[in-house]
Amino acid sequence: MLTLFKNARILSMQDDKIIFGELLVKDERIAFIGEHYQGEKPDKTIDCEGNLLMPGFKNAHAHTAMVFARSASDDLPLHNWLFDCIFPMEEKFKKDDIYHLTKCGILEYISGGITAASDMYFEVPEIVKASEELGIKNVIVATKLSEPIESIRNNYLTLNKKGSLISYMVGIHAEYTTPKERIIDIAKLANELKAPVALHLGETEHEVQGCIDRYGMTPVKFLDSLGLFNYGGVAYHANYFTDEEIKICKEKGIKIVTCPASNAKLASGICPVSKYVENGLTIAVGTDGAGSNNSLDMFKEMYLVSVLQKLSHKDASIMDGFDVLKMATVGSAKVLGLNECDVLKEGKYADIIMIDLKSPSMQPLNNIAKNIVYAGSKDIVKMTMINGKILYFDHKFYIDEDVNEIYKKAQEITNRLRG
Amino acid sequence: MLTLFKNARILSMQDDKIIFGELLVKDERIAFIGEHYQGEKPDKTIDCEGNLLMPGFKNAHAHTAMVFARSASDDLPLHNWLFDCIFPMEEKFKKDDIYHLTKCGILEYISGGITAASDMYFEVPEIVKASEELGIKNVIVATKLSEPIESIRNNYLTLNKKGSLISYMVGIHAEYTTPKERIIDIAKLANELKAPVALHLGETEHEVQGCIDRYGMTPVKFLDSLGLFNYGGVAYHANYFTDEEIKICKEKGIKIVTCPASNAKLASGICPVSKYVENGLTIAVGTDGAGSNNSLDMFKEMYLVSVLQKLSHKDASIMDGFDVLKMATVGSAKVLGLNECDVLKEGKYADIIMIDLKSPSMQPLNNIAKNIVYAGSKDIVKMTMINGKILYFDHKFYIDEDVNEIYKKAQEITNRLRG
Numbered sequence: 001m002l003t004l005f006k007n008a009r010i011l012s013m014q015d016d017k018i019i020f021g022e023l024l025v026k027d028e029r030i031a032f033i034g035e036h037y038q039g040e041k042p043d044k045t046i047d048c049e050g051n052l053l054m055p056g057f058k059n060a061h062a063h064t065a066m067v068f069a070r071s072a073s074d075d076l077p078l079h080n081w082l083f084d085c086i087f088p089m090e091e092k093f094k095k096d097d098i099y100h101l102t103k104c105g106i107l108e109y110i111s112g113g114i115t116a117a118s119d120m121y122f123e124v125p126e127i128v129k130a131s132e133e134l135g136i137k138n139v140i141v142a143t144k145l146s147e148p149i150e151s152i153r154n155n156y157l158t159l160n161k162k163g164s165l166i167s168y169m170v171g172i173h174a175e176y177t178t179p180k181e182r183i184i185d186i187a188k189l190a191n192e193l194k195a196p197v198a199l200h201l202g203e204t205e206h207e208v209q210g211c212i213d214r215y216g217m218t219p220v221k222f223l224d225s226l227g228l229f230n231y232g233g234v235a236y237h238a239n240y241f242t243d244e245e246i247k248i249c250k251e252k253g254i255k256i257v258t259c260p261a262s263n264a265k266l267a268s269g270i271c272p273v274s275k276y277v278e279n280g281l282t283i284a285v286g287t288d289g290a291g292s293n294n295s296l297d298m299f300k301e302m303y304l305v306s307v308l309q310k311l312s313h314k315d316a317s318i319m320d321g322f323d324v325l326k327m328a329t330v331g332s333a334k335v336l337g338l339n340e341c342d343v344l345k346e347g348k349y350a351d352i353i354m355i356d357l358k359s360p361s362m363q364p365l366n367n368i369a370k371n372i373v374y375a376g377s378k379d380i381v382k383m384t385m386i387n388g389k390i391l392y393f394d395h396k397f398y399i400d401e402d403v404n405e406i407y408k409k410a411q412e413i414t415n416r417l418r419g
Numbered sequence: 420m421l422t423l424f425k426n427a428r429i430l431s432m433q434d435d436k437i438i439f440g441e442l443l444v445k446d447e448r449i450a451f452i453g454e455h456y457q458g459e460k461p462d463k464t465i466d467c468e469g470n471l472l473m474p475g476f477k478n479a480h481a482h483t484a485m486v487f488a489r490s491a492s493d494d495l496p497l498h499n500w501l502f503d504c505i506f507p508m509e510e511k512f513k514k515d516d517i518y519h520l521t522k523c524g525i526l527e528y529i530s531g532g533i534t535a536a537s538d539m540y541f542e543v544p545e546i547v548k549a550s551e552e553l554g555i556k557n558v559i560v561a562t563k564l565s566e567p568i569e570s571i572r573n574n575y576l577t578l579n580k581k582g583s584l585i586s587y588m589v590g591i592h593a594e595y596t597t598p599k600e601r602i603i604d605i606a607k608l609a610n611e612l613k614a615p616v617a618l619h620l621g622e623t624e625h626e627v628q629g630c631i632d633r634y635g636m637t638p639v640k641f642l643d644s645l646g647l648f649n650y651g652g653v654a655y656h657a658n659y660f661t662d663e664e665i666k667i668c669k670e671k672g673i674k675i676v677t678c679p680a681s682n683a684k685l686a687s688g689i690c691p692v693s694k695y696v697e698n699g700l701t702i703a704v705g706t707d708g709a710g711s712n713n714s715l716d717m718f719k720e721m722y723l724v725s726v727l728q729k730l731s732h733k734d735a736s737i738m739d740g741f742d743v744l745k746m747a748t749v750g751s752a753k754v755l756g757l758n759e760c761d762v763l764k765e766g767k768y769a770d771i772i773m774i775d776l777k778s779p780s781m782q783p784l785n786n787i788a789k790n791i792v793y794a795g796s797k798d799i800v801k802m803t804m805i806n807g808k809i810l811y812f813d814h815k816f817y818i819d820e821d822v823n824e825i826y827k828k829a830q831e832i833t834n835r836l837r838g
Contacts, residue, residue, distance in 0.1 A: 067782065067783060068783065070782075070783065070785060070790060070794065071785045071786040071787075071789050071790035071793060071794065072785050072786070074739075074740050074786060074789045074790075074793055075735065075736050075737075075738075075739050075740060075789070076735060076736055077734065077735050077736050078735055081735065104779070104782055104783065105779075107779040107782075108779035108780055111778075111779050111798070112779075261726070264726035264727070264729060264730050265725075265726050265729060265735065265793065266729075266735045267729040267730055267732070267733050267734055267735040267737075269730075269733075270730065290794070293793070293794070294780075294790055294793040294794035295780045295793070295794035295795075295796070296779075296780070297780065297794075297796060299796070300719075300722070300796070303719070306684075307680070307683035307684050308683075308730075310683060310684060310685075310686040311683050311686055311688075311689065311727075313686070314686050314688075315496065315686055316494065316495060316496050316497055316500065316684065316685045316686040317494050317495055317496050318494075318686075319494075320493075320494050321493050321494060358822075358823070358826065359530075360523070360524075360526040360527035360530050360531075360715075361527055361713075361714045361715070361716065361797070363486065363489075363523055363526075363826045363829060363830070364486060364487065364489065364523065364826065364829045364830040364832075364833040364834075365830065366489060366490040366491050366833070366837070367490040367491070367493060368490075370490050370493045370494070371489065371490035371493075371713055374490060374493055374684065374712070374713040374714070375489065375490065375709070375712070375713040375714035375716075376714075377714070377716060377718070377719070377796040377797050377798065378780070378796050378797070378798040379530070379796065379797040379798040379814075394814075395798075395813075395814055403777075404777070407777065407782045407783065410782060410783045411782070411783040411784065413783075414783040414785070415783075418785070
């Protein structure tokens with residue numbers, strides 16, 4: 001199957017250049033990018049009318065199924081949000097709830113130009129099934145405290161060979177929710193597999209103080225002392241790292257996933273992204289879950305990454321818009337190990353979005369890439385393609401399922417969990 | 420002309436209740452809201468399929484024509500942005516540039532559910548023409564330093580009788596850009612007309628310190644001492660008011676327009692909205708211009724109003740989402756004197772938007788009103804109606820002009836200004 005995009009602006013994200021030309025997709029992958037394609041006749045030709053092709057966004061930290069908690073607990077302090085609202089609802093889960101809820105969340109990804117997510121949530125097989133059926137990439141991260149180490153090892157070894165849509169990382173939920181013995185067991189596994197470990201880390205001041213009280217060390221230092229990061233790590237949130245912890249991150253290859261919207265709504269804090277950049281850390285962008293965000297919208301995240309740095313430094317020149325666009329695409333891909341769909345390039349997977357430059361917020365044209373960060377929102381996504389398949393075009397889903405049925409199922413489950 | 424909306428959720432914004440029922444529009448106004456309409460046969464019936472009708476957003480502070488500067492000057496400090504980028508471009512204006520650029524900006528309003536804006540910009544007749552031709556409400560505010568007082572008086576007296584789309588307020592750009600003699604002249608006019616005066620006020624620390632250096636008083640106190648606020652006022656931005664100034668605002672009926680996105684991107688500061696609310700001030704929400712924002716998007720503004728308060732107070736329970744929704748609709752209408760289109764009610768103008776609750780970010784349904792603030796973006800706007808006319812439906816404009824021609828003209832002008 002050959003699909004040719006013509007009359008396209010193309011932002012490969014290998015650099016900040018936008019070329020005008022054509023892009024050919026052959027089956028799952030990009031086969032040509034250039035001025036004019038002259039090979040075998042394509043099966044399908046799409047006239048982009050000057051609109052922009054770029055790599056899809058990679059949502060580097062998510063709990064997709066948590067759409068059940070969307071707007072169920074707004075304007076509550078973190079503790080009440082978690083203990084009075086979220087946990088009691090999660091206790092009522094039935095086995096396939098997560099399958100249906102994950103599908104509902106994936107619809108938001110697809111319509112918002114997100115071509116890969118990274119789900120830290122329970123019931124791995126359900127997440128795999130939902131992601132594969134809708135055709136989105138998902139880097140699933142171990143989180144369940146009660147899951148046997150053997151099961152995590154098995155997931156790691158099997159899911160990372162399962163195909164291009166699914167991959168798997170070793171993880172723990174967080175230091176403050178995981179007994180020391182369990183952390184040590186996970187560290188052993190990570191060392192055996194030579195794998196990085198992903199977790200919530202440095203999200204709140206309360207968490208950091210708790211770790212100091214428990215172990216006399218800040219979280220990164222404590223976990224590193226247990227050998228958790230010998231093969232790298234991924235830190236979700238990372239709002240409160242000391243200079244010493246930043247140094248450990250650099251030495252051990254711990255990468256950062258900033259989730260500014262969720263942290264802002266829960267008043268957890270502002271991730272010092274520009275400081276991390278100065279220190280050479282790799283930064284990715286994530287939405288966190290809909291219970292605390294409430295949207296799953298990389299445009300909102302990108303905007304916040306930039307302006308919260310500008311505000312907190314009282315300096316409008318800090319945190320360049322293009323650098324943020326890179327974080328949400330290339331940076332997130334790097335953190336998730338998605339090296340075959342990070343940029344638009346011949347041979348890479350065709351995980352491509354089309355930005356509608358005829359959207360009012362994109363007009364008139366000037367610095368298109370930066371304007372996606374500063375003025376973009378989900379309405380500018382004209383197309384989402386994953387592995388060469390168009391899943392969304394002109395506000396319509398092209399999936400093998402009835403969207404209204406997915407919504408209906410999610411609503412039924414949500415009503416039961418809230419009841 | 421009778422248009423009946425059926426199967427609608429209706430959020431009137433008179434309170435936070437959502438009813439399920441029908442809404443009839445007769446010509447320009449709302450003629451019925453209730454469970455079931457049983458009168459004269461409507462000319463047109465729209466099945467809302469459970470989607471939400473609510474009042475349109477009112478953008479209480481804008482420089483619509485500044486779309487020419489969209490993404491022309493990102494990531495620059497305020498001073499360089501203004502003096503090296505904006506002012507040199509504005510010097511190249513030709514007479515009807517503002518007409519064409521304003522039209523381009525209005526498209527973003529309409530597609531984003533904004534039914535009224537308040538334009539502080541030059542060439543009033545051009546703004547009037549653009550707004551009337553596209554059918555949007557615009558409360559134009561005097562700003563040009565060189566405009567004779569007689570012209571402002573004349574605009575005030577004529578434009579406020581011109582019909583329901585256009586109205587006019589007395590204003591000055593700001594204290595720091597206006598000589599004292601001119602401020603006194605404007606104060607005299609405001610007292611003569613018994614009119615409030617609108618202006619940029621307390622936007623940056625630099626501005627406040629400048630006023631103290633010039634006059635030995637903070638801006639609100641200084642301007643009030645000249646009699647500028649004897650009939651009230653409208654303060655754009657208001658990031659740095661002292662307690663004494665807040666007291667003056669309360670006594671003199673000075674209302675606040677917060678523009679969080681622009682202030683964040685230019686690193687100007689965070690408007691202490693919750694403190695103003697505690698002090699009983701009326702709050703409206705505005706986008707400011709696209710040169711500093713870069714979007715004209717009330718969803719982004721509402722989200723920021725809430726989360727920037729939560730972040731700066733380190734309290735997730737502060738700044739309730741519904742209160743913010745009220746600011747962007749009812750609050751803005753109050754500040755702009757748009758009392759006939761503030762809420763959905765029989766007899767009010769039919770300035771109505773339909774929110775697509777089948778958008779992924781709205782699913783599953785729970786607290787719909789709060790979720791518009793926390794998860795909404797322009798993609799959830801299904802319809803925009805002003806004065807009973809549908810201007811936008813299902814991602815298409817219904818205006819008497821070719822959208823691409825508006826874009827083309829705006830691009831030509833922009834290229835010339837930037838050249």
